[in-house]
Amino acid sequence: MAFSPIGDDADDEKVTDDYWNTSSRTGRTKASNFFDDFSPENDGRGLFGGDKSKALSFKETMKAAGLGLDEDEEDQDTIDWDGKKTSVKFTANSKPSRPTNLPASARGTVGVAPKRVPQHSASGTVSARNQAGSMGNGSEQPRSNNYPSPAFDRGSIDQRSTHSTNSSSASIEEAIKRDNKPTLAEISKLQAEVQALRRKLKSVERSRWASLPVADTITRIITGETYSLEPYRSLQDKLSLLNAAVGYHDGNAILTVVMFMRRTLSKTVFFDEIRKRPIAANQYIAFLRTQHGKSENIASEMGQLGRREDAALWRYKQATENTIPHGQLMNLKEVHSLWFDKSSTLSTEGEHIKEHISLLNRQLQIEAIDDKAQREGRPPFKDYPRKTNVYFKSVITTLFYCCYYHFGEPEVSVSSPLGIRQHHKLTEKQYLFTAMLSRIMLRRWQDLDTLLTSKNWRGKATMKCAVKFEQVVEILVQQNAPHDAIDRYLKLIEDTESRIALAMKLERHSVVVDALIQVRDRQRLLKYQSKVPGGTPEARRVEDVMRNSTFKWKN
Incomplete structure (x- = not known):
């Protein structure tokens, strides 16, 4: 049964078919139908006025529209909505049915509300689904808007879906690639920035050789700002920089300019100019002392600056x-012969270096002898073993060592304390204090008496020495000497008041009582009697003196 259009749909169907079946371009504008300008009957000009070779062909246009034509114009199977398969075949003379999925502008119905039009198959008959509906019900079955038009088979729909998906994927990839590539505006902006940076670099390079005023450059050095000394290439400019730095009294600025001159001037000119400026020379020498280079080079530079004393002391320090004792001894001998022996201004220091060499040589000999004696277990090392060696010790420490282990040896012996005193020109007090300390520590009271005994011009021996007995008592107290030894040397203090005060401080009651009786001070003795413990010999002596009526007191 044929499908009969009803009402408005029939009129629309008639108008549409008349439009679609018209082979002439008469009565239509170029923009009214998209397909007419690319039809086979076209006169060779496209929609955009181009040649036929530049325009899409009819088959390609139909493919782009989703009609799915084959290159060989073979039959295509279409599955209708009722599940039956029909075939569609296009020939050169036949015209396809108008597609319904084209935009409104392509159908020439811009601004007109779309109306449902019964779709015909390619052979001009109503689709099988409509035929089945007409035979079953006798009227047209309305189609839901949710379903696609039955004028296209499912293969065409699948082909269009695949084409749309592929187009979307390709569009995304192209968009990503296009985003990664800079635009012309961006390229132009980058090129302009590069040119600006090049101009700035050239300007900086040119300004590198443009010298600022000397005062400004020195100020920049002091304040830590950016500066350049390269523009100052002449000797006069460099000297101006150095004079300005010295005038500012800034050590960093002076050292900066000095190091720049050292790098850019010959050694002869450099040392001559620095030697004329003592402040700059001092700063440079202080810098050299902080370096860890070879001492020979540093001493040589100090000598070229006219600072031979500084160079000699530097070499001595090194x-x-x-x-290593033997190595140090060899170095000292070399330094003395090269720097001190032939220098008139360093004669005093040269004598000290000679004493140092002599002392180290003596220490080497003493250590060799004593080390052997200790290994063999000979006295006094058997009773008082050594805890350390005598290398690199001072003269006083070496004297104390010899007084401790070699007291009483003859002066010609290498370890004799008297020989050390004589050779190194030690004073009597230096020798006496050191010897007393060693004898008190060993509890050798007889040796201590020998040290503190002197003879007058008549040859009479008396307890008198170069040091005060108050100092002897202090040493005895510090070394925890016995009370008898302390009392003995307390009584040797000549000044009575000093003896009484020191004895009271040390609570040596016998010395205090004897001193008060000696000065016949009864009042002070009575007052001090309360501090003397009862029953002691000192307390009994006080009582006996108080009962003696023949004893004459001053008060």
Whole structure:
């Protein structure tokens, strides 16, 4: 049964079919139908006025529209909505049915509300679904808007879906690639920035050789700002920089300019100019002392600056840093012969260096002898073993060591305390204090008496020495000497008041009582009697003196 259009749909169907079946372009505008300009009957000009070779072909246009034509114009199977398969075949003379999924502008119905139009198959008959509906019900079955038009088979729908998906994927990839590539505006902006940076770099390079005023450069150095000394290439400019730095009294600025001159001037000119400026020379020498380079080079530079004394002392300091005794001895001899022996201004220091060499040589000999004696277990090392060696010790420490282990040896012996005193020109007090300390520590009271005994011009021996007995008592107290030894040397203090005061401080009651009786001070003796413990010999002596009526008191 044929499908009969009803009402408005029939009129619309008639108008649409008339439009679609018209082979002439008469009565239509170029924009009214998209397909007419690319039809086979076209006169060779496209919609955009181009040649036929530049326009899409009819088949390609139909493919782009989703009609799914084959290149060989073979039959295509279409599955209708009732599940039956029909075939569609296009020939050169036949015209396809108008597609319904084209935009409104392509159908020439812009601004007109779309109306449902019964769709015909390619052979001009109503689709099988409509035929089945007409035979079953006798009227048209309304189609839901949710379903696609039955004028296209499912294969066409699948082909269009695949084409749309592929187009979407390709569009995304192209968009990503296009986003990664800079635009012309961005390229132009980057090129402009590069040119600006190049101009700025050239300007900086040119300004590198443009010298600022000397005062401004020195100020920049002091304040830590950016500066350049390269523009100052002449000797006069460099000297101006140095004079300005010295005038500012800034050590960093002076050292900066000095190091720049050292790098850019010959050694002869550099040392001549620095030697004329003592402040700059001092700053440079202080810098050299902080370096860890070879001492020979540093001493040589100090000598070229006219600071031979500084160079000699530097070499002496370096020689004493050797921790090997024999090596240090050789270094000291070399330094003395090269720097001190022939210098008139360093004669005093040269004598000290000679004493140092002599002392180290003596220590080497003493250590060799005593080390052997200790290994053999000979006295006094058997009773008082050594805890350390005597290397690199001072003269006083070496004297104390010899007084402790070698007291009483003849002066010609290498370890004799008297020989050390004589050779190193020690004073009597230096020798006496050191010897007393060693004898008190060993509890050798007889040796202590020998040290503190002197003879007058008549040859009479008396207890008198170069040090005060108050100092002897202090040493005895510090070394925890016995009370008898302390009392003995307390009584040797000549000044009575000093003896009484020191004895009271040390609570030596016998010395205090004897001193008060000696000065016949009864009042002070009575007052001090309360501090003397009862029953002691000192308390009994006070009582006996108080009962003696023949004793004459001053008060």
